Amino acid sequence: MDMHTKVFLKKRFKDYYWRSRVEAPPEVASREFGVGTLEDKIKFRHKSFQSEKELSDYLKTEAPYYISYSAAYYEFPKNQPIQSKNWRGADLIFDLDMPMPLLDAGRMQKVKDEALVLLDFLKTDFGFPSQDIRINFSGGKGYHIHVISERVRSLGGDERRELVDYVTGTGLSIDTFIHPVDSAEGLVFVRGKPKVSAARWAGPTKDSRGWARRIYDVTRKLITSSREELVEMEGIGPKTAEKIVENRERNIRLLEAGQWEALLSQFRSNIQKQILRNSVEITDDDKMVSIDTSRLIRLPDTIHGGSGLLAKRVRDFDSFNPLVDAIAFSGGGMRFRVVADTGKFDLNDTTFGPYKAGSEATAPECAAIYLMLKGNAEAVA
Numbered sequence: 001m002d003m004h005t006k007v008f009l010k011k012r013f014k015d016y017y018w019r020s021r022v023e024a025p026p027e028v029a030s031r032e033f034g035v036g037t038l039e040d041k042i043k044f045r046h047k048s049f050q051s052e053k054e055l056s057d058y059l060k061t062e063a064p065y066y067i068s069y070s071a072a073y074y075e076f077p078k079n080q081p082i083q084s085k086n087w088r089g090a091d092l093i094f095d096l097d098m099p100m101p102l103l104d105a106g107r108m109q110k111v112k113d114e115a116l117v118l119l120d121f122l123k124t125d126f127g128f129p130s131q132d133i134r135i136n137f138s139g140g141k142g143y144h145i146h147v148i149s150e151r152v153r154s155l156g157g158d159e160r161r162e163l164v165d166y167v168t169g170t171g172l173s174i175d176t177f178i179h180p181v182d183s184a185e186g187l188v189f190v191r192g193k194p195k196v197s198a199a200r201w202a203g204p205t206k207d208s209r210g211w212a213r214r215i216y217d218v219t220r221k222l223i224t225s226s227r228e229e230l231v232e233m234e235g236i237g238p239k240t241a242e243k244i245v246e247n248r249e250r251n252i253r254l255l256e257a258g259q260w261e262a263l264l265s266q267f268r269s270n271i272q273k274q275i276l277r278n279s280v281e282i283t284d285d286d287k288m289v290s291i292d293t294s295r296l297i298r299l300p301d302t303i304h305g306g307s308g309l310l311a312k313r314v315r316d317f318d319s320f321n322p323l324v325d326a327i328a329f330s331g332g333g334m335r336f337r338v339v340a341d342t343g344k345f346d347l348n349d350t351t352f353g354p355y356k357a358g359s360e361a362t363a364p365e366c367a368a369i370y371l372m373l374k375g376n377a378e379a380v381a
Helices: 003-019 052-062 105-125 157-168 210-224 227-232 238-246 248-256 260-277 284-291 365-373
Strands: 033-036 044-047 066-070 072-074 087-090 092-097 133-137 142-147 179-181 186-190 193-197 200-202 296-298 333-338 345-347 350-352 360-364 377-379
Touching: 003 052, 003 365, 003 377, 066 072, 092 105, 092 157, 092 284, 105 133, 105 142, 105 157, 105 210, 142 296, 157 284, 200 260, 210 248, 210 260, 227 238, 238 248, 248 260, 333 365, 345 365, 360 365, 365 377
Parallel strands: none
Antiparallel strands: 033 044, 033 066, 066 296, 072 087, 092 142, 133 142, 179 200, 186 193, 333 360, 333 377, 345 350
16 A cells, blocks of 8 residues: 555544544443554554543544454453453453455345344343344444343353354254153053054244244244245255145144154254254354453444444444445545456445456545555555
8 A cells, every 4th residue: 555545544534533423332441442553453452541532532643443442341451461451251242244355235234134143042042131232333244243231241251152152053953952752662552452652752832932942933934935945945955845845734733733753754954954044153263252251342433444434333223234324434536546456346335346457446435445445446646
């Protein structure tokens, strides 16, 4: 990146912080902060601020390309090494990202769908009220879901890993939720004659909760789907789909009667595969965000130095569109020089590109700054 582009970007970042209020996180004086450069998202850490005003003054003066704060609360957040900070607890944070080389509206919708599944787990299975949950767009490729509650504050890494394993369905098997009742498989006598009797297996019902209810819902959806929907499911071909449709009424009766032994003989592997579709997809790297009780996470309503979008606190998630609602720079057409071949990308309800290295182009400021921060463009003097 040339010096002219760096000067331009720093000026625009400062302009944003001078005209915008950034809300401090709860108990700001107990948080550790880290700031980043264009090259490193966290270049310096072990900073702290005593008040929102002190934080605001710093942002106006320094206009960092990245600023993050700790999920943890410390007695001495400035101390080094980290063991001397005196850890006093931490919020629970889930990081959901969707790989995308360039901003992509379709992929953004997919990661939003994942976030909606996670929110259902947090509210339905764990019982967290909405006021304990904060949703933040990361400014890049996904969302940070914060649980700020005394119920999670003291949890260690192992307990947090169990929560992550639960929502991701790690190691989950339907056999855990299905068990024999009444009789075991063996020999019984009917009217004095011996007869082999199979055990009856009980499983989830419509009144179940947690994963048991999800397994019930998965199974019901499986046996009531259309032929076209079934063929789209993993592991189900046209012949199997046809058979499921033909036996639909019988299978519904079996499910409602709780006769899982017959259902398992038909659908065990299919149900197991569909379980993963009802879990939250979190990468191994993103799992560490939840498990690490000293992790730094992007400060809401600050600019993401890799995109120029805001790491924005979301208050109405249903209507939120990050590629429109998280735009920090709303200026008009801006001329820029393309320094690397760039494909198409989505921003502000518009598709931009492709651009060829060596050319010059004009685009709204949000798109031009995005390309500059990606290292794909430079400002024209």
